[in-house]
Amino acid sequence: MNFIQKLEAQWATSNSLLCVGLDPDLTRIPSHLQEHAEPIYQFCRAIVDATHDVVCAYKPQIAYFAGAAAEDQLQKLMEYIRLEYPHIPIILDSKRGDIGSTATMYAKEAFDRYQAHAVTINPYMGRDSAQPFLDRADRGVVLLCRTSNPGAADLQDLEVDGQPLYERLASMIAQDWNANGNCSLVVGATWPEQMRKLRKIAGDMPFLVPGVGAQGGDVEALVNAGQTANGTGLIVNSARGIIYAGSGFDFMQHARDAAIETRNLINQYRHQS
Numbered sequence: 652m653n654f655i656q657k658l659e660a661q662w663a664t665s666n667s668l669l670c671v672g673l674d675p676d677l678t679r680i681p682s683h684l685q686e687h688a689e690p691i692y693q694f695c696r697a698i699v700d701a702t703h704d705v706v707c708a709y710k711p712q713i714a715y716f717a718g719a720a721a722e723d724q725l726q727k728l729m730e731y732i733r734l735e736y737p738h739i740p741i742i743l744d745s746k747r748g749d750i751g752s753t754a755t756m757y758a759k760e761a762f763d764r765y766q767a768h769a770v771t772i773n774p775y776m777g778r779d780s781a782q783p784f785l786d787r788a789d790r791g792v793v794l795l796c797r798t799s800n801p802g803a804a805d806l807q808d809l810e811v812d813g814q815p816l817y818e819r820l821a822s823m824i825a826q827d828w829n830a831n832g833n834c835s836l837v838v839g840a841t842w843p844e845q846m847r848k849l850r851k852i853a854g855d856m857p858f859l860v861p862g863v864g865a866q867g868g869d870v871e872a873l874v875n876a877g878q879t880a881n882g883t884g885l886i887v888n889s890a891r892g893i894i895y896a897g898s899g900f901d902f903m904q905h906a907r908d909a910a911i912e913t914r915n916l917i918n919q920y921r922h923q924s
């Protein structure tokens with residue numbers, strides 16, 4: 652089963668478009684875990700155990716692990732999710748992008764070392780920088796398109812022949828780069844109007860949508876703008892809003908409650924298939 656098939660199956664069985672972002676900041680995880688030999692792994696594993704029946708995917712952000720010299724804990728976490736919850740797609744958020752020879756190593760890192768089902772990449776270096784990822788037909792390639800941050804417009808909106816660059820990129824990906832049917836786009840929840848235009852350009856291609864919760868994206872607006880005709884098409888990511896909902900011994904329950912609340916809010920605006 653390739654990434655998109657796995658995602659579609661999980662959308663259906665979980666009845667959820669929610670992706671929990673695993674962004675473990677050592678300064679924010681509960682103090683009773685701080686003394687543990689592997690605090691990042693223990694924290695993320697607990698979040699996964701508390702939310703596994705509420706999500707369509709998980710998205711570990713590699714910077715939180717690498718910044719703490721904890722790549723071994725990321726590897727262990729990925730193994731844990733694959734073994735305990737093999738039906739849940741894991742999207743490694745590493746936003747890689749480089750010349751082809753180096754990109755080949757980044758693809759090995761994501762798909763062979765960490766065995767991610769999908770990886771985020773930065774496509775703005777061009778087709779050759781994405782090709783080593785695109786060639787892995789069984790894995791998903793999630794390409795930055797219109798990002799959630801305030802500065803997204805600085806470069807992504809620059810006009811090329813009267814059209815914003817991010818729209819040109821989306822057309823290029825949909826019409827050419829997606830030969831293996833393994834592409835998805837990153838579209839920020841903070842830009843529903845841009846998302847509506849991208850949905851027209853990209854057909855039913857899945858969108859990874861960061862920006863709800865801590866970044867303040869409007870769930871109703873994003874679901875209305877981005878869902879496909881059957882009420883799917885979105886992987887709505889929330890990290891801080893869920894994983895730091897609590898900070899005491901009961902942090903798992905708080906994370907679960909926040910995940911259920913977010914899943915239900917998203918579902919309120921979905922078309923029924």
Ligand SMILES: O=c1ccn([C@@H]2O[C@H](COP(=O)(O)O)[C@@H](O)[C@H]2O)c(=O)[nH]1
Nearest residue numbers: 672712798799800861865866889890891
């Ligand atoms: O455009 C983008 C692309 C990626 N991200 C990542 O998503 C999460 C968001 O975390 P929150 O705590 O829910 O704000 C984080 O890992 C970012 O690196 C993004 O925010 N925007």
